[in-house]
Amino acid sequence: MGESWFHKEFLTPRRLLFNILFYGSHIFFFAYGWHSQATNKKLAGLNSLKYSVWSSRGAGLVLAYDGGLILLPMLRNVIRVIRPKLAWAFPADENIWFHRQVAYQMAFWAMVHTTAHYVNFLNVERTQIRKETALDIHYTQAGGITGHFMLLVIVLMYTTAHRKVRQQCFEAFWYTHHLAFFFMIALYSHATGCFVRDSTDPDYIKSFPFYSTEHCLGYESWRFIIWVGIAYFGERVWREIRARRSTNLQKVLIHPSGAMELRIVKPSFKYTAGQWLFIQVPEVSRWQWHPFTITSAPEDPYVSVHIRQVGDWTHALGERLGAGPSVVAALTKAAMKGSEKDDKDSYVGMRGDFVELDTATSSSPLPMVRIDGPYGAPAEDVFNVEVAVLVGAGIGVTPFASILKHIWYRQRKGNMGCLKRVEFFWVCRDAPSFGWFQSLLQEVEAAQTDPNFLRINIYLTQKIGEDMLWNIAINDAGAEYDPLTLLRTRTMFGRPDWKSIFGRMRQAIETGQYLPGSSSQLKTTVGTYFCGPTPLANAVKEAALASRTGHVDFTFAKEHF
Numbered sequence: 001m002g003e004s005w006f007h008k009e010f011l012t013p014r015r016l017l018f019n020i021l022f023y024g025s026h027i028f029f030f031a032y033g034w035h036s037q038a039t040n041k042k043l044a045g046l047n048s049l050k051y052s053v054w055s056s057r058g059a060g061l062v063l064a065y066d067g068g069l070i071l072l073p074m075l076r077n078v079i080r081v082i083r084p085k086l087a088w089a090f091p092a093d094e095n096i097w098f099h100r101q102v103a104y105q106m107a108f109w110a111m112v113h114t115t116a117h118y119v120n121f122l123n124v125e126r127t128q129i130r131k132e133t134a135l136d137i138h139y140t141q142a143g144g145i146t147g148h149f150m151l152l153v154i155v156l157m158y159t160t161a162h163r164k165v166r167q168q169c170f171e172a173f174w175y176t177h178h179l180a181f182f183f184m185i186a187l188y189s190h191a192t193g194c195f196v197r198d199s200t201d202p203d204y205i206k207s208f209p210f211y212s213t214e215h216c217l218g219y220e221s222w223r224f225i226i227w228v229g230i231a232y233f234g235e236r237v238w239r240e241i242r243a244r245r246s247t248n249l250q251k252v253l254i255h256p257s258g259a260m261e262l263r264i265v266k267p268s269f270k271y272t273a274g275q276w277l278f279i280q281v282p283e284v285s286r287w288q289w290h291p292f293t294i295t296s297a298p299e300d301p302y303v304s305v306h307i308r309q310v311g312d313w314t315h316a317l318g319e320r321l322g323a324g325p326s327v328v329a330a331l332t333k334a335a336m337k338g339s340e341k342d343d344k345d346s347y348v349g350m351r352g353d354f355v356e357l358d359t360a361t362s363s364s365p366l367p368m369v370r371i372d373g374p375y376g377a378p379a380e381d382v383f384n385v386e387v388a389v390l391v392g393a394g395i396g397v398t399p400f401a402s403i404l405k406h407i408w409y410r411q412r413k414g415n416m417g418c419l420k421r422v423e424f425f426w427v428c429r430d431a432p433s434f435g436w437f438q439s440l441l442q443e444v445e446a447a448q449t450d451p452n453f454l455r456i457n458i459y460l461t462q463k464i465g466e467d468m469l470w471n472i473a474i475n476d477a478g479a480e481y482d483p484l485t486l487l488r489t490r491t492m493f494g495r496p497d498w499k500s501i502f503g504r505m506r507q508a509i510e511t512g513q514y515l516p517g518s519s520s521q522l523k524t525t526v527g528t529y530f531c532g533p534t535p536l537a538n539a540v541k542e543a544a545l546a547s548r549t550g551h552v553d554f555t556f557a558k559e560h561f
């Protein structure tokens with residue numbers, strides 16, 4: 001177990017390359033910073049402090065480098081644009097992971113830099129190479145003040161970014177992370193104190209950058225890294241402008257289990273299937289933006305999202321839209337009873353039932369919403385592979401709703417790109433959840449002229465009650481439609497056996513039964529796209545990658561919720 005973790009983290013070819021470049025560049029900058037300080041004859045006075053000053057300067061240069069790197073993965077719009085062209089070169093969807101790796105490095109090098117500087121300041125006071133005390137440097141000079149300020153921000157940002165805090169109080173993480181703006185200002189102005197100088201007193205001047213570069217001999221690293229900060233700031237301003245363009249919440253549908261479908265019209269909003277957006281409802285919260293996957297297809301006249309009620313903001317939105325607990329409970333109860341599609345008497349309890357909010361009779365009109373995006377997602381790539389395996393768990397089905405709709409539109413135009421077959425898996429804990437996309441799945445299923453092109457595989461993992469068992473038994477006998485999903489495809493009970501699913505698929509491809517004709521002879525790429533919880537993602541990934549052979553290449557991409 002330990003060995004395989006080590007192998008996965010450090011030795012797989014891509015990881016190895018990343019580790020060499022990432023850690024190698026950190027060590028390089030540290031060594032360069034150390035060496036150029038130690039060998040600078042002008043700084044002979046400061047160099048009498050020896051190791052502490054050499055390490056503080058090396059670590060300082062690494063921190064400047066990280067100060068530029070940390071914002072790169074947050075340039076979401078830039079990533080969205082370059083993602084389709086450069087997806088092969090770097091994992092664009094792992095941007096948050098990369099952001100975290102840089103943050104860990106910053107924490108480490110900040111400790112080295114600060115400890116070394118504390119020793120420097122004490123030694124300056126002790127040796128009196130400059131006529132100043134350690135406390136003066138700490139609290140009256142720009143380097144000390146901005147340094148302590150950055151340390152405080154680091155403590156606040158890192159503690160609130162912990163997974164447990166994010167899960168319990170996302171707002172604490174969200175708001176605290178905006179201190180990054182002030183952190184960056186402090187970083188860019190850290191050297192203005194002129195600690196690294198060849199003169200006894202700091203050499204300040206009246207014009208920008210307010211210290212003499214003749215005597216203040218820092219690395220001037222801010223001149224290089226500030227550009228990323230400017231780009232990030234520009235993105236945020238651009239997002240703000242874009243989000244303010246005319247947006248109209250046209251319709252709200254409330255599905256069983258309380259999932260709310262918002263249909264929004266924003267003519268300026270262009271997207272591709274599988275992407276996601278940020279939404280803000282100022283009436284619910286003026287500052288919060290929440291990410292949701294787009295469930296409509298680009299061909300639809302509206303942009304839709306399906307929102308599950310899980311916490312403060314989504315519940316407040318539910319209340320505001322009239323999807324409070326009583327409405328949800330009534331819908332869910334009805335959906336829990338299995339019923340047959342053609343059984344007109346029990347139509348009300350059908351699983352696909354949803355309530356469309358009637359704005360004409362409602363006392364308050366629909367609230368104003370703002371959307372920002374779209375942003376990239378791995379599921380965008382499904383049209384570039386021959387076989388797409390789409391796996392959604394629970395609400396993780398949302399990206400595939402958009403993809404399936406888009407497939408449906410493209411089938412009608414006869415324009416499927418590389419895509420020859422689609423296997424869609426939806427793993428749900430409970431039956432009411434099927435209601436979210438039932439009508440969509442029915443439409444897509446009914447539109448199939450080739451029954452083999454799209455295969456829908458639905459799994460129900462929760463134990464089912466006696467009532468439902470009877471309903472299924474009675475309704476299923478000889479029925480054309482599955483009583484739970486109302487699809488032609490029968491629901492399977494329990495967890496999917498991924499190893500056997502991928503193994504059978506590989507075998508069928510290799511024997512030419514899966515993709516008949518010449519294509520079966522060539523190397524086939526099966527792209528697996530997953531959205532849902534991590535343990536299930538690991539199981540699917542392991543099974544998919546273990547099924548690779550010389551003739552069939554299985555790839556795996558995960559959407560991060």
Ligand SMILES: Cc1cc2nc3c(=O)[nH]c(=O)nc-3n(C[C@H](O)[C@H](O)[C@H](O)COP(=O)(O)OP(=O)(O)OC[C@H]3O[C@@H](n4cnc5c(N)ncnc54)[C@H](O)[C@@H]3O)c2cc1C
Binds near residue numbers: 166169170174309312
């Ligand atoms: C790319 C992406 C796509 C998503 N798509 C969907 C979708 O299609 N349908 C759906 O129902 N949910 C989706 N989610 C999850 C959705 O964003 C959260 O459920 C929602 O923000 C919860 O807010 P809350 O205040 O009600 O819950 P809280 O109780 O505050 O949070 C519940 C969980 O959501 C996370 N969360 C809260 N606020 C945010 C935020 N602003 N940004 C990111 N995560 C947050 C928290 O870490 C926590 O684990 C998606 C998330 C991401 C990152």
